[in-house]
Amino acid sequence: MISQSYISGQWRSGGGGGVAMRDATSGELVATASSDGIDFRGALEYAREAGGAALRELTFHQRAALLRALAKRLVECKEEFYQLSFRTGATQGDAAIDIDGGIGTVFSFAGFGARGLPHSRFLVDGAVEGLSKGGSFVGQHLYVSREGAAVHINAFNFPIWGMLEKLAPAILAGMPVIVKPATATAYLTELAVRRIIDSKILPEGALQLVCGSIGDLFEHLNCQDIVSFTGSASTAARLRTHPAIIRQAVPFIAETDSLNCSILGSDAVPGTPEFDLFVAEVIREMTVKAGQKCTAIRKALVPTRVAGEVLAAMHAALSKIVVGDPRAAGVSMGPLVSQEQRTDVLKSVARLRSEARLVAGDLEHFDLKDADRDRGAFVPPLLLLCNDAKSASAVHEVEAFGPVATVLAYNDTVEAIALARRSGGSLAASVFSADDSLATRIVLGLAPYHGRILVVNRSCAKESTGHGSPLAPLIHGGPGRAGGGEEMGGIRGVLHYMQRTAVQGSPDTITAVSGRWARGARQLDPGRHPFRIPFNELKLGDTCKSADREVTIADIEAFAALTGDNFYAHMSEAEAARNPLFGGRVAHGYFLISAAAGLFVDPDYGPVLGNYGLDELRFVKPVKPGDRIKVRLTCAAKSLRADKGWGEVAWDTEISNQNEETVASYQVLTMVSIHAVPDSVGGK
């Protein structure tokens, strides 16, 4: 079988014999991959011109809907992926992380897009910045889609998750993707890409696949493209210094290797839940995916005085691990992905053994279930102990990308933090402690050197997602040796694929460009109350100015009686006078916004369906009995929810007093029907 590439709308087999991909357990040939003869310049152009153009036509909500449809389609193909995944050496549980984890990430990004992004093609970033005294010159940041291709180069260990966790944010951002999986497991990525292409859910050109080498693709990159790389630090170093990357300043996101640590807190002595949780987590991280996880725990830092108990508990737990054919019942750990990977791991273990002692696992004698040692890439779980972690170097530098971890003894918390930081930047760390002040010290000590830190104790353990799991809402990446990159993290992950631009001009220009009304821009008189205007007819700037009303002591007391809010600043002249901010009784802020609603709402049945919140509420100046307040309400932003029959409208709102001073400022968030009389509830 040949794993084909999908380039410029066609499945293609490269020339030559291709690189052999073998079953990790039996050594049988699964497929070959070659990209010889592929026109990579053409692939980039196809992505930019066909895929990019089609994606940029869509709004964030439409792209999110594509992702949801895609995730649903992939769920239907799961069984097929699981079967093929065994060939990579993954057990059923390992495959779940890759397959279900990958599909779950696509669902998550579909949700981020639908709920966290507007129904538009670009994103307004932050507030309007005032740049002049008179207010006629302002600035606004915007994010727009980059017009190039997102080139994703992935590691072998997560052939499906690795593709999908990068694909989803790129598609949401409006960028087409060229994915190049690691050759060792490219056949599984190929199967997933085939199912995606067959589904025709994504526009043509939005996804291309390279099985085999990436050829001369880098030569043809331009400043609109982006490269996101996952793999070893050495490959990253080579690629990020490619002349085209430097010449064109192509953004290069790197997720590379990492020596991650887990720290057993000094409070977590034997007999505590945290001690047991730590032992279980280290063993889980060693054996899931046979330790081939970039986030796996490589350094287990334990207080010297409990090191013996930790080793005994880990030894007992490791004795229950069954290594063998991942298809066989009862097998808890499969082989490494390939013989080459096995050779690499054994070399790394030899380096670690120069300063750490093997305390569990035997390279020569280990049992295998339903598998042949000579054919499969098997390595048993190997636990090492380093008693002199301070003077050691290899244990802080050598990543054995397999079922290998080293226990390092530490004397105090300062030393534990120092040892954790010795690996030059890592993806993830974990702390097992029920002492939150100790955990705080460790977290703050580790944070500059780690992309993610998990604190586990008895109260969160049951629901904790574990040390090694990157999650779609949280960033994945780390400084230094971990690559210095960042992925996912909810909408943050989408923004990596977009260009931020600062636009300066008059408030009217900024309103026109950004699609969001800026204070100082024209206020329009729509000739009727804006609450009578359906979503599609409402214009940015449509404004309603209310009549005014006096705020009286009777109002304040009635509001206090109604709500039970008898705070002294509203109720006692003498005590309010002592307050440095008020100098006498003032109205409740919440009364002001309630009274403002009374001033601006149009009470009749109509297109405004409801108010779902307030944003950016600030009480700017106190209102005293006898003051007169009035409200300005301006249509400031609109985002259609087409499938729901309404859109979201944010109203820029200012309450002012008789001296034209702003006393409160906020955004009123409403849902407004597309039609004058909402369909679903009939007319009146």
Ligand code: NAP
């Ligand atoms: P690798 O050898 O660096 O390969 C990574 C990717 O780069 C593969 O797709 C590989 O393709 C490609 N590649 C290699 N040389 C290249 C070149 N000259 N030009 C273009 N592409 C090139 O890493 P690996 O062995 O697959 O993965 C294991 C490493 O990845 C471990 O160190 C692990 O820690 C790290 N990793 C990190 C993360 C993370 O999120 N930080 C996740 C997983 C793994 P070929 O396979 O075709 O050579």
